[in-house]
Amino acid sequence: MEPATLLxxxxxxxxxxxxxxxxxxxxxxxxxxxFALGLxxxxxxxxxxxxxxxxxMAIGAYSMAILVTEEGVNFWLSLPIAIAIxxxxxxxxxxxxxxxxxxxxxxxxxxxxxxxxLTTLNARELTNGSQGIFGFDTEFDDLSESIESLLISVGWSxxxxxxxxxxxxxxxxxxxxxxxxxxxxxxxxxxxxxxxEDEDAARALGKNAFAYKLQSLVMASALGAIAGFFLALxxxxxxxxxxxxxxxxxxxxxxxxxxxxxxxxxxVGAIIFQTIFExxxxxxxxxxxxxxxxxxxxxxxxxLIGLMAFRPxxxxxxxxxxxxxx
Amino acid sequence: MEAGSAAPxxxxxxxxxxxxxxxxxxxxxxxxxxGAGLVLMTVILALVESGLPGGIETVALIAIVIAGxxxxxLTEGRPALVAGVVVIVLFGILLTYHGLLAVSQTGIxxxxxxxxxxxxxxxxxxxxxxxxxxxxxxxxxxxFGAYMALVAxxxxxxxxxxxxxxAMAMTALVGIALEKVMWAPMRRRGAGVLQFVLMSxxxxxxxxxxxxxxxxxxxxxxxxxNTSTIDFLxxxxxxxxxxxxxxxxxxxxxxxxxxxxSILGKRMRAxxxxxxxxxxxxxxxxxxxxxxxxxxxxxxxxxxxxxxATTQLQPELGFEFLLxxxxxxxxxxxxDAFGALAGGLLLGVVVEWSTLLVASGYKSAIGFIVLIIxxxxxxxGIFGRARSI
Numbered sequence: 001m002e003p004a005t006l007l008x009x010x011x012x013x014x015x016x017x018x019x020x021x022x023x024x025x026x027x028x029x030x031x032x033x034x035f036a037l038g039l040x041x042x043x044x045x046x047x048x049x050x051x052x053x054x055x056x057m058a059i060g061a062y063s064m065a066i067l068v069t070e071e072g073v074n075f076w077l078s079l080p081i082a083i084a085i086x087x088x089x090x091x092x093x094x095x096x097x098x099x100x101x102x103x104x105x106x107x108x109x110x111x112x113x114x115x116x117x118l119t120t121l122n123a124r125e126l127t128n129g130s131q132g133i134f135g136f137d138t139e140f141d142d143l144s145e146s147i148e149s150l151l152i153s154v155g156w157s158x159x160x161x162x163x164x165x166x167x168x169x170x171x172x173x174x175x176x177x178x179x180x181x182x183x184x185x186x187x188x189x190x191x192x193x194x195x196x197e198d199e200d201a202a203r204a205l206g207k208n209a210f211a212y213k214l215q216s217l218v219m220a221s222a223l224g225a226i227a228g229f230f231l232a233l234x235x236x237x238x239x240x241x242x243x244x245x246x247x248x249x250x251x252x253x254x255x256x257x258x259x260x261x262x263x264x265x266x267x268v269g270a271i272i273f274q275t276i277f278e279x280x281x282x283x284x285x286x287x288x289x290x291x292x293x294x295x296x297x298x299x300x301x302x303x304l305i306g307l308m309a310f311r312p313x314x315x316x317x318x319x320x321x322x323x324x325x326x
Numbered sequence: 327m328e329a330g331s332a333a334p335x336x337x338x339x340x341x342x343x344x345x346x347x348x349x350x351x352x353x354x355x356x357x358x359x360x361g362a363g364l365v366l367m368t369v370i371l372a373l374v375e376s377g378l379p380g381g382i383e384t385v386a387l388i389a390i391v392i393a394g395x396x397x398x399x400l401t402e403g404r405p406a407l408v409a410g411v412v413v414i415v416l417f418g419i420l421l422t423y424h425g426l427l428a429v430s431q432t433g434i435x436x437x438x439x440x441x442x443x444x445x446x447x448x449x450x451x452x453x454x455x456x457x458x459x460x461x462x463x464x465x466x467x468x469x470f471g472a473y474m475a476l477v478a479x480x481x482x483x484x485x486x487x488x489x490x491x492x493a494m495a496m497t498a499l500v501g502i503a504l505e506k507v508m509w510a511p512m513r514r515r516g517a518g519v520l521q522f523v524l525m526s527x528x529x530x531x532x533x534x535x536x537x538x539x540x541x542x543x544x545x546x547x548x549x550x551x552n553t554s555t556i557d558f559l560x561x562x563x564x565x566x567x568x569x570x571x572x573x574x575x576x577x578x579x580x581x582x583x584x585x586x587x588s589i590l591g592k593r594m595r596a597x598x599x600x601x602x603x604x605x606x607x608x609x610x611x612x613x614x615x616x617x618x619x620x621x622x623x624x625x626x627x628x629x630x631x632x633x634x635a636t637t638q639l640q641p642e643l644g645f646e647f648l649l650x651x652x653x654x655x656x657x658x659x660x661x662d663a664f665g666a667l668a669g670g671l672l673l674g675v676v677v678e679w680s681t682l683l684v685a686s687g688y689k690s691a692i693g694f695i696v697l698i699i700x701x702x703x704x705x706x707g708i709f710g711r712a713r714s715i
Binding site: 043049096097100101102103104106107108110111112114115118119121122249252256288290291293294295296297298300301302303304305307308309312 | 460508511512517518519520521523524525527528529530531532534535536538539542543649652653656685687688690691694695697698701702705
């Protein structure tokens with residue numbers, strides 16, 4: 001062990017210098033960004049507590065994988081179909097539940113998400129159960145390879161294989177962020193905000209509160225589906241365990257980190273979160289791997305508690321835009 | 327004139343027409359929408375798992391459930407009676423197709439699981455009703471209790487009964503400590519619902535993964551005899567299962583009676599109705615809140631030990647009970663101890679009966695669907711009084 005590379009804490013920062021580390025962090029952070037943009041739309045701008053986002057992500061990823069591997073649909077065609085299927089599920093979850101009080105809505109959407117995950121685990125004929133589904137990404141790999149050869153022709157002698165996915169996920173994430181940010185400035189966006197602030201007042205102005213909330217939830221489910229595609233492409237398979245409620249809870253942590261009612265903060269929150277979460281793997285403490293992974297979640301929990309206690313609007317949120325109350 | 331009045335209609339954009347359509351959709355009676363949602367869910371489940379037993383039984387079961395939902399939606403009175411009738415008819419249908427033995431065997435298992443749900447639910451419902459705290463960390467209190475019993479009775483070699491008491495005491499202590507450190511200060515600051523919910527999720531992570539940090543992810547047992555059974559009219563009842571059911575019922579009925587008739591119970595209900603009013607009328611609210619946590623914590627600990635004794639211990643143990651416990655709370659009506667008891671038992675039985683029809687892997691999903699349906703149809707619970715939803 002060279003003292004130069006090891007700090008007294010026992011943390012080696014070598015990994016942070018490698019491009020591979022940052023690409024890995026970047027792909028997941030981009031996926032989380034898209035995922036949490038849906039939560040931002042729901043929680044930050046509409047005031048509905050959607051705790052079922054991981055379920056929507058599961059529907060999107062599984063629909064794509066099943067369409068490609070079972071039905072032989074072209075990968076690119078399967079994406080819009082999978083988004084449409086997920087939006088139908090958003091509608092099914094939203095139609096009966098959006099009238100509920102906020103805390104009940106949180107429980108109902110969480111239960112819906114778990115019901116979806118348990119179905120993917122048990123409907124083995126359709127989803128292959130806990131084995132998961134492989135081999136849906138050949139068309140994407142072709143694109144990835146042509147981007148790589150393009151990079152080589154530009155002069156990057158040995159491009160990282162993860163780079164094309166990294167590039168695409170962030171282009172999509174930034175486009176979606178920009179789109180949602182623009183949308184928030186339209187009359188439609190202002191109605192959502194009015195609903196969040198005072199639903200009765202918005203109703204009194206003749207706005208159909210329920211329809212707007214439903215649209216918000218269905219749009220969030222579509223964002224969940226897109227996040228699901230990137231999760232699946234990064235892993236190269238889909239398995240039920242990737243869609244545990246923990247994913248949604250992490251999404252909320254990112255949302256709060258970046259700040260409520262701030263679309264651009266989502267990406268920042270996702271990058272901060274994923275850098276720390278991945279970086280903790282390189283802690284060189286005399287503990288087992290299970291303990292390291294436990295430590296990451298303990299830290300996540302402490303960050304959530306601390307933020308809620310001392311800075312509920314998050315790092316970049318505005319205090320006056322806080323929608324945490326009743 | 328005519329052209330003028332027609333103009334606005336043709337001026338409307340497609341988006342506005344969609345809003346209008348959605349608006350009309352939401353004006354339909356609640357029952358129709360909810361019913362449609364349920365039918366859709368059933369169809370999806372049936373499509374996904376074409377293994378559902380076809381024929382008259384399925385049709386009859388779906389019909390009785392939809393009839394029950396319609397009755398609950400359309401009538402305001404006697405929801406418990408409707409639920410009772412639905413359960414009896416369900417029992418009858420299952421009896422016809424699966425025989426008494428299978429139905430009572432699964433029923434007993436369901437009641438035993440239901441007792442665990444109910445023990446968890448009583449604490450959650452009291453905290454929810456009195457402090458308006460939706461505690462997502464309640465499930466992990468169960469896990470904590472189970473591991474405390476493991477420490478006392480397996481690591482230290484004390485008798486299991488001592489281990490159970492130790493687990494209950496430690497979990498109650500954790501409940502009180504968290505109240506003092508987290509919940510009371512947050513209430514004084516006037517924190518909102520999302521703040522409490524996310525804080526409890528953070529707390530859930532801390533408890534669950536602290537347990538994983540210390541005890542690892544391997545499965546552990548409390549060394550309880552899970553093989554010997556008692557024969558009761560041909561139904562085999564596991565010894566542990568029977569003890570869980572009996573002890574759980576005794577404690578819950580005792581607590582229910584205590585809450586109904588003792589001064590503490592009356593004070594708790596006063597706090598649950600209006601905390602500030604209770605305070606101004608001279609009730610020492612912080613004392614009552616402390617007792618609430620003692621009950622919630624110790625029952626969560628006991629439920630955790632029971633859950634660990636009938637299955638195995640792992641750090642996710644309690645989290646897997648969280649949604650069923652929420653379901654029992656909602657079924658029973660927030661803040662109602664007897665409701666939580668009935669809700670827990672009802673849920674346990676329905677979930678276990680479902681294994682007669684669909685693969686047992688689905689039984690948790692069935693529980694969640696019950697929860698969603700109840701939230702939609704009757705958020706104040708089958709046994710609860712009408713309150714704001």
